[in-house]
Amino acid sequence: SEHSMHPWSLQLSIPNNLEEMEDKVTSPEKAEEAKLKARYPHLGQKPGGSDFLRKRLQKGQKYFDSGDYNMAKAKMKNKQLPAAAPDKTEVTGDHIPTPQDLPQRKPSLVASKLAG
């Protein structure tokens, strides 16, 4: 899931204490939460505003942008940036795009099959 890398970090009470989690595993929802936390231990711990909401606002196919490219290169000098995960379909300003990341051309427009 592309969302697994972007924690939903609003005002939630995600129990960090394992015993607390086990006590609360009664409702199916809490059981599912425990499962998720077990798979992605860093979920919900990132501080700051809602990454998820911001990501939603930026939805859309991102193409190569020379400005982003140069900014990313400049950042690389200061700290180690994560490389793009192989399944990541989104190219953002934090990541240096490669030809493999760029999306395919759209096919040409034809008539709807509902009208056929």
Place this chain on the structure above:
Amino acid sequence: MIPGIGTLTQDTLWCFSQVKGTIEIGTTEADIISTVEFNHTGELLATGDKGGRVVIFQREQESKNQVHRRGEYNVYSTFQSHEPEFDYLKSLEIEEKINKIRWLPQQNAAYFLLSTNDKTVKLWKVSERDKRPEGYNLKDEEGRLRDPATITTLRVPVLRPMDLMVEATPRRVFANAHTYHINSISVNSDYETYMSADDLRINLWNFEITNQSFNIVDIKPANMEELTEVITAAEFHPHHCNTFVYSSSKGTIRLCDMRASALCDRHTKFFEEPEDPSNRSFFSEIISSISDVKFSHSGRYIMTRDYLTVKVWDLNMENRPIETYQVHDYLRSKLCSLYENDCIFDKFECVWNGSDSVIMTGSYNNFFRMFDRNTKRDVTLEASRENSKPRAILKPRKVCVGGKRRKDEISVDSLDFSKKILHTAWHPSENIIAVAATNNLYIFQDKVN
């Protein structure tokens, strides 16, 4: 059975009527239907798809010869509404997918509809041409100019009948007013204005003016780090042209009155159901996000859809809904996987029937659900090619949660989550429904005796 007065007693049987679209393995993404809407009389049914195309179906006149067959919907017009665009400033592609279609009430012979993608709303005029002028003086029948020297007499061109042609022309383009993605459009009851809503702002337009719009809601925080909720849907009241509602990703609805102030950031009413804090989980806010909000035809109620339920609210009671219907509660124990495959973010719509007595919404596995508000009965039906013989009665479906699965039940783990019914529509006065199943459009009607 009185048309429009729908009740889900055992007497109501839904039958297959028609299916549009092709059967293919591996759907072309452009063919995925993204919106379905009847016009105000139910004579026309419009669909929009991911490829930016609109197809309009028209109900054929019922003939006296075939009393057992109610009017079928046939293709009336199809056109390319939106095309893919590119935002050069942000290096982002703007999808041509039609997010919503809304019809204007008919005021003359032509039909008008609004269609929108993420950024641009367009007003389309759909009109018929069944006559053409013949007998021009200066050009011949093929349109070629005649040599003026050969013209010796004058004649008056006459209109002669021709084969019916339906033309769609874009009459207005309302562009460049939304930084974020448009999720809703709603025609006002004054028929002069409409609103368009994106994640953070709502704009009010006059149909005649394309280079200006009024911003009526703005929830963008000064610092985007403080963003906690987005607008998910918005609609005008069906009768009061000053009133509208908008829903949020936090499961709340705000009702605003445009008479109160120009910028309606302060709501007149705030609808929120109290939550038990001990029940809160990681998923609580995600599944409470409202994906659709619809006024009842009467204007007394609003219906909201979140991931697992449909709720009916009385406008006079803000502190809780008056009715809550479980759409597919068995998914509560699957939320982890639904989060991982992103299905938890699917945006289901919901609709009222003409008399506001039955509500309908979609689910997975091409199932859709109807809830009768009076009898409290509900039914699960399926849109499937296997039940597509003419007038075949749809058999109610059942999802098995526990251990023992009956023969005709389906277990939760066998549900196909790629078959989602997100968009449905109900005829304004009759029991005819349109259900979009990925790239196919199903039309069902209640049984005619």
